[in-house]
Amino acid sequence: MASFTLLYDLIRWEEKAIVDAAKKKGVQANLVDARELTLEATGKSKGIPDHLVLERCVSHYRNIHATATLESLGHRVVNNFQSANISSDKLFGSLALARAGIPTPRTFVAFTEEAALKSLEELGYPAVIKPVVGSWGRLSALLKDSDFATAILEDREYMYPMYQVYYLQEFVKRPPRDIRSFVVGDQTVAAIYRLSASDWRTNTARGGKAEPCPITPELNELSLRSARAVEGEIVGVDLMESPDGLVVHEVNSTTEFKNTVPATGVDIPGLMVDYLVSLEKR
Numbered sequence: 693m694a695s696f697t698l699l700y701d702l703i704r705w706e707e708k709a710i711v712d713a714a715k716k717k718g719v720q721a722n723l724v725d726a727r728e729l730t731l732e733a734t735g736k737s738k739g740i741p742d743h744l745v746l747e748r749c750v751s752h753y754r755n756i757h758a759t760a761t762l763e764s765l766g767h768r769v770v771n772n773f774q775s776a777n778i779s780s781d782k783l784f785g786s787l788a789l790a791r792a793g794i795p796t797p798r799t800f801v802a803f804t805e806e807a808a809l810k811s812l813e814e815l816g817y818p819a820v821i822k823p824v825v826g827s828w829g830r831l832s833a834l835l836k837d838s839d840f841a842t843a844i845l846e847d848r849e850y851m852y853p854m855y856q857v858y859y860l861q862e863f864v865k866r867p868p869r870d871i872r873s874f875v876v877g878d879q880t881v882a883a884i885y886r887l888s889a890s891d892w893r894t895n896t897a898r899g900g901k902a903e904p905c906p907i908t909p910e911l912n913e914l915s916l917r918s919a920r921a922v923e924g925e926i927v928g929v930d931l932m933e934s935p936d937g938l939v940v941h942e943v944n945s946t947t948e949f950k951n952t953v954p955a956t957g958v959d960i961p962g963l964m965v966d967y968l969v970s971l972e973k974r
């Protein structure tokens with residue numbers, strides 16, 4: 693019987709759906725709670741019985757450190773460490789997208805308040821500031837002018853050093869929605885629009901509504917190229933409809949899909965399990 697370990701730290705709708713999908717397909721999904729895991733990082737033997745591991749930790753730091761360790765001990769982890777690491781930091785993600793020639797919003801990085809204000813003059817207002825590590829739109833702000841920017845940057849000076857890596861981005865003139873596509877292996881399997889009337893951030897975690905989005909050839913090509921750019925196998929790609937066509941602003945490694953499955957009718961957890969089984973056979 694095919695089997696894999698599902699490494700988690702919180703059982704969400706997604707983890708339940710993956711376990712159910714595996715059961716239906718006669719595949720053994722072994723749940724391992726990362727909070728209870730003890731790994732001999734410098735050891736020689738594998739950390740858990742299954743070779744194949746699907747990494748699903750909510751905690752970003754837990755995710756990349758568990759992945760690095762399990763890979764080093766000889767496990768095949770999806771997504772792999774290289775991919776999880778790039779995707780875990782918005783700057784690393786932007787660099788990978790730009791290097792691959794994928795259209796992405798114009799982005800600056802600066803390390804002091806003064807340099808950040810200079811970058812913002814180059815970018816023009818309004819502009820967007822985001823923490824390099826974070827999700828669900830948390831602590832991202834729309835900077836309307838330099839007074840507003842100064843206030844936000846001053847606050848950041850008193851925060852954890854990660855918040856003083858100033859990731860500054862042009863505000864993309866798009867409709868009040870963005871696009872989230874899902875790549876599993878070498879296929880774009882589903883896509884949704886995320887609509888928000890009230891917040892400039894359209895994350896479904898902030899109340900953005902999910903609606904099905906057609907997978908056009910442009911969306912398919914950009915999604916696959918973006919996944920490849922970060923070496924991702926199962927990823928969520930965030931895109932915006934700019935006046936000049938689609939731009940990719942983020943690739944996510946441990947994605948949620950509880951809104952996408954009902955909106956599109958696509959069995960994402962089933963496709964994930966199929967992909968994992970296909971790896972076992974390779």
Ligand SMILES: Nc1ncnc2c1ncn2[C@@H]1O[C@H](COP(=O)(O)OP(=O)(O)O)[C@@H](O)[C@H]1O
Nearest residue numbers: 826827828829861862863864870893894895942
């Ligand atoms: N440069 C931008 N211009 C306009 N809207 C943006 C821009 N960057 C992000 N957004 C909006 O904010 C949301 C969250 O940004 P994102 O970069 O995906 O970070 P998160 O990790 O929080 O999801 C996006 O889904 C999009 O709606």
Ligand SMILES: [Mg+2]
Nearest residue numbers: 828930942944
């Ligand atoms: Mg996002």
